[in-house]
Amino acid sequence: MIRLLRVDDSFLYGKKALLWINATRAKVIVLIDNGLRFDYFAQSLLNMACPPQAELVFLDVEEARAAAVQYRNSREPVIMVAGTFSQLLKLASSLEGLVRVNVGSVRESSSDELQALKKLREQDMEFEIRDLPEDVPVRLE
Template sequence: MIILVRADDRLIHGMVAVSWTSAIKPETILVANDEAAGDSFKAATMKLAKPAGVKLIIKTKDDSIKALNNPINDRKKIFLVTETVEDACYIWERVKGIAKLNIGTAGVNKKPGEEYIPTLPQVFMTQKEFTCAKKMADAGVEVFAQITPSQDRMNFKEIEKIFAK
């Protein structure tokens, strides 16, 4: 069972490892990222940052989809972390049971040539990411921007207002 999906371009770091895992108490953190799955140094760094008592798995997006669709994982509390909202949407389209998308510090590591629109401090989205988030929200997924569980939360209606300007 996926308890939360977080789009965060830094993947596993202090906020994810400490704040979010403390708040949602997953058994497993699944990082769905093609680059990280193929980079042993990046994977080792993330494993050092993970909290004790929580299993960390790093897979490609497609291998993550296979794992999430395996009935053996239905009863596990899984915290899914993707680099972008687009990646989260790609997985959502192929996996049932995703109910919440947290747009975290996505957009901190901006890609050249992309226009990023701020929603909250440290939370930026591209038009493509907004379109993906809207698709998910329109289908009933709870989409929100929030840096940590103790900080202000922006619901999707508020995000939508920013993009309507």
């Protein structure tokens, strides 16, 4: 089951990953980003900074679309993190039933990203800005 769907261009690592893992009891963190998928140096760094109780899985958007049903139906809690709103928009049709999106660090504010966010909101997705689990969520209205 997908316990947390997040957009965060810094993904999850270190203490932030540990806090979200503890809050969701996830054993798998799926990082979805077309650039990161084949950046083995960045993957190595993220793996080194990942808490030992979780496994990182690196997927591009198409792979994530194919795997989304498996993760939705899994008994094990999963965290899915897309690097951008545009990538999340491409995944949205595969994420049936998931309407709440946690927003972490998003530095890209191009017109394409803002359009993707607008389209996601038109699909009735709800967005909350919250970096850490103990932060008070701010709903994006």
